[in-house]
Amino acid sequence: MNISLIIIAGTGIVALLLGLHARRGKEMGLEQWTVGKRGFGAFLVFLLMAGEIYTTVAFLGGSGFAYGRGAAVYYILSYPCLAYVISYWLLPSIWRYAAEHGLITQAGFFAKKYDSPAMGILVSLVGIAALVPYLVLQFKGLGIIVATASYGTISSEAAIWIGALLVTAYVTVSGIRGAAWTAVLKDVVVLIVIVFLGIYLPLHHYGSFQAMFAAIETAKPGFLSLQQSSRGLVWFASTVLLAGLGFYMWPHTFASLYTARDERVFRKNAIILPLYQLILLFVAFVGFAAILKVPGLQGSNIDLSLFRLSIETFDPWFIGVIGAAGMLTALVPGAMIIIAVATMLANNVYRVVHARADDAQITRMAKLLVPIVALIAVFFALAGNDTIVALQLTGYSFITQLFPALLLSLLPTNPATKVVAFVGISVGSAAVAVLGFGYLRLEDLFTGLPAIAYEINTGFVALVLNIVSMAIVGGLLQYLKPRGPAMIETRQMH
Numbered sequence: 001m002n003i004s005l006i007i008i009a010g011t012g013i014v015a016l017l018l019g020l021h022a023r024r025g026k027e028m029g030l031e032q033w034t035v036g037k038r039g040f041g042a043f044l045v046f047l048l049m050a051g052e053i054y055t056t057v058a059f060l061g062g063s064g065f066a067y068g069r070g071a072a073v074y075y076i077l078s079y080p081c082l083a084y085v086i087s088y089w090l091l092p093s094i095w096r097y098a099a100e101h102g103l104i105t106q107a108g109f110f111a112k113k114y115d116s117p118a119m120g121i122l123v124s125l126v127g128i129a130a131l132v133p134y135l136v137l138q139f140k141g142l143g144i145i146v147a148t149a150s151y152g153t154i155s156s157e158a159a160i161w162i163g164a165l166l167v168t169a170y171v172t173v174s175g176i177r178g179a180a181w182t183a184v185l186k187d188v189v190v191l192i193v194i195v196f197l198g199i200y201l202p203l204h205h206y207g208s209f210q211a212m213f214a215a216i217e218t219a220k221p222g223f224l225s226l227q228q229s230s231r232g233l234v235w236f237a238s239t240v241l242l243a244g245l246g247f248y249m250w251p252h253t254f255a256s257l258y259t260a261r262d263e264r265v266f267r268k269n270a271i272i273l274p275l276y277q278l279i280l281l282f283v284a285f286v287g288f289a290a291i292l293k294v295p296g297l298q299g300s301n302i303d304l305s306l307f308r309l310s311i312e313t314f315d316p317w318f319i320g321v322i323g324a325a326g327m328l329t330a331l332v333p334g335a336m337i338i339i340a341v342a343t344m345l346a347n348n349v350y351r352v353v354h355a356r357a358d359d360a361q362i363t364r365m366a367k368l369l370v371p372i373v374a375l376i377a378v379f380f381a382l383a384g385n386d387t388i389v390a391l392q393l394t395g396y397s398f399i400t401q402l403f404p405a406l407l408l409s410l411l412p413t414n415p416a417t418k419v420v421a422f423v424g425i426s427v428g429s430a431a432v433a434v435l436g437f438g439y440l441r442l443e444d445l446f447t448g449l450p451a452i453a454y455e456i457n458t459g460f461v462a463l464v465l466n467i468v469s470m471a472i473v474g475g476l477l478q479y480l481k482p483r484g485p486a487m488i489e490t491r492q493m494h
Contacts, residue, residue, distance in 0.1 A: 005150040007320030008327060011189075012166055015331055018185060019170025019178035026177065030359040033175030033366070034104045034343050035258040040180065042265045047183040048176075048256040048336065049269060055333040056141025057392045058283055059190070059326050060303045066287025068302035070223040073284050075239050081274050082244030088270040091248065092263035093410045099258075105340070106254035107348035110402070113409040114418040120348040122422060123402060126429050127251040128341055130398035132380065134250070135337045135373070137391035139163060139381035141303070142330035148307040149323025151316070160381050163330060164374045171335045172370050176259060179335040186328035191279060193325040198282020201289040201309060209285070216291055223291075234452050238460040239393070245463075246400030252333070252340035334377075342369035397459025401428030401466050420474045428466030432459055 031037050040048070058076070066073040094109065103109050106127060111120030139160045146159030154162075170178040206212035217224055226233050248254060260266065290305040294312065297305055310322055346366035351357050357365075405421035408414050416424075435458040 004316045004320035008323045011324035015182045018181045022177035022181040023174035030363040040259040044180045045260045045265045056330045059329045062283035063287035063306040064303035066284040067305040079240045079243035083247030084273045091266035095263045106251040107344045116418040117352045124344040124348045130395040133391045134395040135377040136380040138330040138334040145326035164378050168374045183332045186332045189325045198285040234455040238457040242460045243396045245403045246396050249399045249402045252336040341373045342366045397432045423473045424466045424470035427469040428462045431462035431465045
């Protein structure tokens with residue numbers, strides 16, 4: 001066993017022990033297991049929400065996207081900042097309503113707001129459709145990290161299975177508290193590693209940041225600017241808007257809001273998180289540094305750029321440290337995603353079918369679902385070949401379809417009925433499935449438009465169709481609404 005693998009294995013054991021220890025002294029009922037009995041202060045809520053930033057998307061996907069797509073990577077810096085601005089007003093309203101009604105899932109929020117169990121089931125299904133690729137990318141990233149950092153001693157497939165077992169163990173025992181405790185370890189290690197790599201690699205290989213960018217521009221003119229291409233300005237703007245609106249629509253992120261002790265937590269985080277987001281710039285620097293030093297990576301292999309350059313630069317013991325940091329970026333969000341999916345299925349699908357089920361039964365069902373959800377993600381992680389960023393964007397296309405219905409539900413008087421909201425979410429999700437998976441292209445749907453129009457993110461197109469369908473159905477229902485005799489007589493006179 002090499003030193004790199006020893007460090008990675010040791011970090012995995014520490015993460016497991018922290019996760020298991022998190023339940024000490026706590027009775028793991030439904031509310032405790034899912035939302036920490038709404039007792040987390042600003043620090044733990046911050047770490048859970050920051051877990052959405054520093055996943056394998058940031059660690060491998062960010063550097064890989066910079067390596068393969070150039071300036072398009074800056075969307076990863078941009079969309080969370082838009083989300084944080086929105087969160088200052090959005091999240092306190094969500095938290096107040098959830099606390100008042102004792103909600104523990106995102107689907108439960110929609111079901112309560114629209115007084116419709118069917119809405120809860122629909123939101124659960126959309127959430128799962130979005131979370132499966134997102135969970136898959138965590139396990140996929142974990143496999144890449146451990147296999148590469150261990151110099152092939154552990155295969156990618158074996159690493160995925162081991163990671164799934166680790167997460168399943170501490171999630172089943174400790175729930176959201178296990179994720180929160182391991183998030184503390186993750187953020188400390190990841191921040192140190194990312195900042196160091198983002199500064200050291202460009203300086204070591206090029207002498208300065210300016211020299212690095214100049215060399216890339218000379219070798220690949222225009223690569224560092226947003227050109228009119230499939231990843232140009234229109235794609236960039238539509239993707240930032242889509243992901244910014246959908247940032248807090250992820251079921252695991254939405255549920256993490258419920259853990260807060262009070263609503264002031266969110267306003268504090270809205271101020272701090274944009275600064276924290278700047279750390280991702282260092283991830284992009286790593287990808288840029290690798291462009292000329294490890295050329296030739298294609299397809300999903302662009303996600304290897306960080307490790308390929310690091311292996312050429314550092315001793316094995318430090319590769320182990322990098323691998324340990326990367327592993328934690330998969331375990332923490334992976335745990336939160338599994339909790340969210342298992343809880344939604346148990347609380348918003350199983351409970352609807354078995355109306356007499358009490359909280360103890362729902363808790364048991366959620367815990368039984370944990371290994372099943374993990375197994376499904378492992379299957380797709382072993383079978384899939386998409387890049388990490390592609391998997392993330394697929395998830396965002398689905399999950400952002402919930403935003404219009406959520407926003408309308410927070411207004412003093414909701415103009416959308418449950419039928420209108422149901423139709424909007426369904427149309428948007430169906431459009432993502434048709435457009436996002438290649439069954440139909442924008443060129444086929446809208447002919448004769450300027451070429452630049454076809455660069456729009458297909459998830460954003462689906463969001464527009466979502467909103468339009470809500471407006472049309474809402475207008476029709478209002479027109480067909482039964483009228484009193486006086487209104488009918490007035491209409492006939494005219």
